[in-house]
Amino acid sequence: MPSPLFFRLSALAALPLLLASLAAGAQDARxxxxxxxxxxxxxxxxTNGIQLAARHAQDTRSPxxxxxxDGLCRWLGCAEGRLLFTQDSFGQLMYTPSDITVAARQDQDRPxxxxxxxxxxxxxxxxxxxTLTTLDGQVGxxxxxxxxxxxxxxxxRIGDRLAPRGWSHQVGNSVAFLLSVERRSARPLLSGELGAGVRLQTNTYWRLTAGTLMSHAAGGISLAIGKDLPAVSPMxxxxTHRLGGGRLGTSCLWDWVQCTAFAGLEGRYVGYKLFLQGRPGREDPGVRPRRWVGDAMLGLRLDFPRTRGPDHGPWFVQFRATRRSAEFHAPVRVPRHTFGALTLGTEF
Structure with a gap:
């Protein structure tokens, strides 16, 4: 039986073919x-999440x-802003307790x-x-x-790993949704040139989320170090880089790759989270959530400007590590949790 690493590398090798088949011109990113x-x-x-996303630079909104x-932006302060892009995403998230070999219900662990x-x-x-304002809607x-x-x-089973045995005790079926608004702002006093054209860009942000999936209020700070960075960027x-403004500068050792390092801190006050507490009024497994949760993020993004083609923008690859504080209370110590996110795609 091939090792789990073999299957992960095989899947990653297939990603460029999948994304290339979805590419639809320089006005889109995948x-x-x-x-x-x-x-x-x-x-x-x-323990696992996967998301396929498409960004559209053209404004294709219906009336x-x-x-x-327009009504929301008049209320939220983005009425004078221009639509930077829209993003459509499809994905799956997965949560498990710490020991997936236990078949019985684990009332003191994450469901x-x-x-x-x-x-x-x-x-x-x-x-x-x-200033960048993001309005988000999710249903699933x-x-x-x-x-x-x-x-x-x-x-x-394919990777010859331990079989999870407790899924009969998962949070039950529902159609759930959330709505959120996030406001990110550039902080010029905390930004500046580091030398040789490399710049530090600092953003702060707040976010409000409400819905049957979760409700929370969050705030944080993010730092990006690189060349050709805009004043404010999405999470x-x-x-984004100023790819349309001539030759892209590089902070790497080679002129064919653009390197950007980033880091961030976020704190959240959690009012409700279905993945921890289950559905209200139902017999779902659940635990008592911690109201205050924090994330620390660190990552590196590599853009390859010379890979721009007639049917797609330049390719990029990114890895981000997130360290999350304990999210729930239990009789035993709940450890912090660290997970990684690998992204491969094309820019505008």
């Missing part, structure tokens, strides 16, 4: 993100979408849970280019409808 805690030799809590978003979802984002950039299936149980069992992998 990328695939794979998140897993196995990058750090664990298999628990938020009803425009009216709705099994999954989500199969569709998501749309609208990003508005202020006239001065220093939880429980067996999420197919998370079948996905994990199949992957573990990674959304870092």
């Amino acid at each position: 990328f695939l993100t794979y998140e897993n805690d196995e990058f750090f030799n664990t298999d628990r809590y938020y 009803s979408e425009r009216r709705l978003l 099994y849970a999954g989500l199969l979802y569709l998501e749309r984002d609208y990003l508005f950039l202020s006239p001065d280019g220093h 299936f939880t429980g067996r409808l999420s197919l998370a149980e079948h996905t994990q069992k199949l992957v573990h 990674p992998p959304g870092i």
